[in-house]
Amino acid sequence: MNDAGPLGRLARLAYRNRGRTVLLWLAALMLAFGLSAAFGGDFAADYSAPGSDSKAAQELLQEKFPAQSGEIVDVVVRADGGVEAARGDVRALLDELATVPHVASVDDPFAAPGGVSPDGRTLVAHLRLDVTNPNDMPVADSERLLEIADADRAGLDVALGGQAVQLAERGDIGSEGLGLLAAAVILLLMFGSVVAAGLPILTAVAGLAVSSALTGLVLRFVDAPDWSTSLATMMGIGIGIDYVLLMVTRFREWRATGLDAEAATVATLDTAGRAVMVAGSTVVVSMLGLFAMGLSFMRGAAVVTIIGVLVVMAASVTLFPALLGYLGRHVDRLRLPLRRRTRTEIAVGGHIEPSRGWLAWSRLVHRHRVLTALAGTAILLVLASPFLGVRFGFPDAGNNREETSTRQAYDMQADGFGPGANGPLVLVADLARPGDATALDGLRAAVAATPGVAAVTPPQLNPAGDTAVLTVVPATGPQDEKTEDLVHRLRDETIPAATRDSGTAVRVGGVTATSIDSTENIAGRLPLLIGGVVLLSMVLLLASFRSIAVAIKAAVMNLFSVAAAYGVVAYVLQGGWAGQLIGIDTETPLPAFVPVLMFAVLFGLSMDYEVFLVSRMREAWNRTRDNGRAITEGLAGTGSVVTAAAAIMIAVFAAFVPSPDVVLKVIGVGMAAAILVDATVVRMLLVPSVMHLLGRATWWMPRWLGRVLPELHVEGQPERHLPVPPDPSRDLVEAAA
Structure with missing residues (x-):
């Protein structure tokens, strides 16, 4: 057999040193777990658009008005007899919720503007958390809030809204075990052999274990959303099994040509292994494209996924040939009893006839x-x-399942206060001179008179007196196109006209405005x-x-x-x-x-x-x-x-x-x-x-x-690995002798 290419030589090295190769992968797994345990970071995701008006509003709130920048849990209470008559029960509920860890303060809905609906049957109170990212709120504490809200209270319907609550209700993102089980069944049906079907799964799981352990270390250096690990896991399982599936198929073909297990392993990596490397490279190139979006959560998701793909590729060209060193001679063992053997006729080029x-x-x-x-x-x-x-936008609690507390809070709030109450806009005003709020009255009046605005709360100053916050309730829901038009109207017409020559800079923020800005930013990139x-x-x-x-x-x-x-x-x-x-x-x-x-x-x-x-x-x-x-x-x-x-x-x-x-x-x-x-x-x-x-x-x-x-x-050079045909003249000489 002629000399193999680089992948073939790597396969021969791993095959002959299979014990050391497996031990090296075990050592890599333990090292990855150790590094992640010692230096691992936490999930974080910023979905706002860099340089946008809503991003500027968010940063201004965090800097000048930290009390307004923390996560909020909405407590929505409905009483058929009127919430005023149930004031004592409502206060008892809020007092109990205030005892849960990370609840920094509770607003008084009876004193806050707009806290009680016009018909008097619904109220909204805000629990202000001491975390600025919903992922930082422990799920156990969010679940405790839900337990308190779900307790039987005569005459009251209680529901909680907010990102922290939604994360607690979400549960598991996906079932990796279900995917592995389905893959095992498909591989068994295709190969008809437990050994052949097990090789792709063993390789993929090993690569997945190492890449998953490395994720914590990656989070130390990049911000990534919590769903990025599920995406990387699914990709790792899928492509890891697919790549080794291709190589097991080719290995069996080479064995059918008469090659021994080592030669077939080298030939497999020198042909199908090349396709695997190119295929994996295209996946990496595609994921690198996410960096062009300029969004931190996209970059984080891309990095986590790329590492998963690279580790699986490494497992395919090192661990897989090492496993063939143990199992290659027995690749067709443990066959399914009702599965017929595959065809073994050899076509030109060394392939099993299709x-x-x-x-x-x-x-x-x-x-x-x-x-x-x-x-x-x-x-x-x-x-x-x-x-x-298609209609672009961010799904909100109104798209959740009807049995969830967040969906019930959304519907109750929309019924009591109007659809815009679920997507208020936050106006953050940076005053020209601390304590000089003269421009705010005119701003509030102008915003209230803008078509599409249902209500505007009075301005609230921070302790330093240099920043003010106004909450604007649109007349339409957060996913309505008219709400998007309102945001642009406020930015382009109402606010510039109301603050002209005052020196006051006003930013339009909030979840709804952030969604609009993010959508436009992504569409442009x-x-x-x-x-x-x-x-x-x-x-x-x-x-x-x-x-x-x-x-x-x-x-x-x-x-x-x-x-x-x-x-x-x-x-x-x-x-x-x-x-x-x-x-x-x-x-x-x-x-x-x-x-x-x-x-x-x-x-x-x-x-x-x-x-x-x-x-x-x-x-x-x-x-x-x-x-x-x-x-x-x-x-x-x-x-x-x-x-x-x-x-x-x-x-x-x-x-x-x-x-x-x-x-x-x-x-x-x-x-x-x-x-x-x-x-x-x-x-x-x-x-x-x-x-x-x-x-x-x-x-x-x-x-x-x-x-x-x-x-x-x-495609490699498969002809280099075909067995050398017998020399007829040599057979004649041996027969004559």
Whole structure:
């Protein structure tokens, strides 16, 4: 056998030193846990838009008015006989809530302006916490608040609202165990062997354990939201199993050619291992695109996920060949009793002959390439069409499940005070001269007279007298387009006119204004993400496959996949029958960061399947120089692998769907739908159809570009690893002797 490439040599080293390799991974795991325990940080996420008016308001509050910058829990009480008659019970309730740790103060709803509804049946009191980030409020303390509110109180309905309470009610984000179980079942059905099915899971879990342990250390240096670990976990499980699934399949093929376990391991890493490295690199490139958004929580989520991907890639090329050193000779042991053995006939190039079903499908696509291309395009356009009517914004408590306290508080507050009470705007005024509040009366009057404003509270000065806060209650709800128009009207017209020549600077903040600013900021930066990720991915594919058409086709097809996923998400968010199937029963806006996150993740994963599929096609093209045969063999040879890999990834992302958090539920639905569409309509239908239509032009690249770009040989050189055929002349000599 000829010398292998770098990955093959690494595989041989890990195989021969398998004991040391496994011990090194165990040491890495313990070291990661130790470092995280000693130096780990906490989750933190700032969803505000850098440089925005709402961000400036938030910073001004924290600096000059810390009493107004802490987290707030809304206590909503409704009494059919009127809250005034239940004053004693209400005060007893508030006094009990005040005893819970981290509750710094409790407002008096009977004295505060707007504390009691016009009909006298509903009141709102504010618990001010001593934390400025809802993630800093211990869940146990939030649950204690809920226990007090849920206690039976005759004649009173009590509900709590606020981010801290919502986090306590959210529960687990996703079920990684469910994803692993589904993956195990799919692998068993595909391989029919417990050993073969266990190798991908062992490798993925080992990589996941190390990357998860490193997350705490990462949080020491970057701010990341709490959901970033679930995203990284799902990605690590999914791609880790998918990558090793591809290599186990190739290992079994090499074994079927007659190679011993060590030689088959080297050959596997030297061929399929290259595809894994390129595929993982495309995922990393896609996640790096999140840095272009300029948002700290996006950068944090990207860093946590990238580390997970890199660790899994390292496990695939080091730990996996070491495990083959122990289990490679027994890869087909512990077979399922009812599972028939796979075909072992060897095709040219050292591959197991594909099943007749996949060959038949490949030839069908070839014969009807125009029809299949048109049908695939039509399906994607239909799926993407609902996205044209999508409504951007941040889901709030009004989109929570009806049985949650936050949803009940939202509905009670809207019924008693109007829809705008759930999304008040906060005006923060930086006075020109401390104590000089002359401009505030005119400001309040002008804001109150602005169309779309329901009420304005009197200004409240901080102890230094240099900053004032006014609360504006819109006439419409926080997700209403008219509320967005009101925010822009206040900033562009009302406030500049009311504060002209006064020297007073006024910022419009609050949760609703922050949501509006964040959405607009992300929408403006989205082209940077798309352009950067697509361009870098195309360069990587050019170096991998030496083809202009393959790179352009991959980019366009992946954009189609993402668009279809966006359409499915938009349709689900309409709250109709599809939404109700997964627990979305109201029309819900789509947070602008979700399409950004989905694009980065899905574009990388789509490239994975592109690399798996086209690397086998290019391998056949290099061998035969027959485009039709290369496409047919490549599709037939990877059809079962791509299908199984997609099924595993769908199961992993579907674990997000049961989450009570609407955003995570939507991410799960969108990603699962995208993988399903990409692995079926795109990879099995559109890609081969278009490549058949392009003919030999599929593999064309200008010579000057070929000289500039490095050649990655993603398909490897499988002919270097084929067993040397016996020498007929030697057999004749031995027979004569």
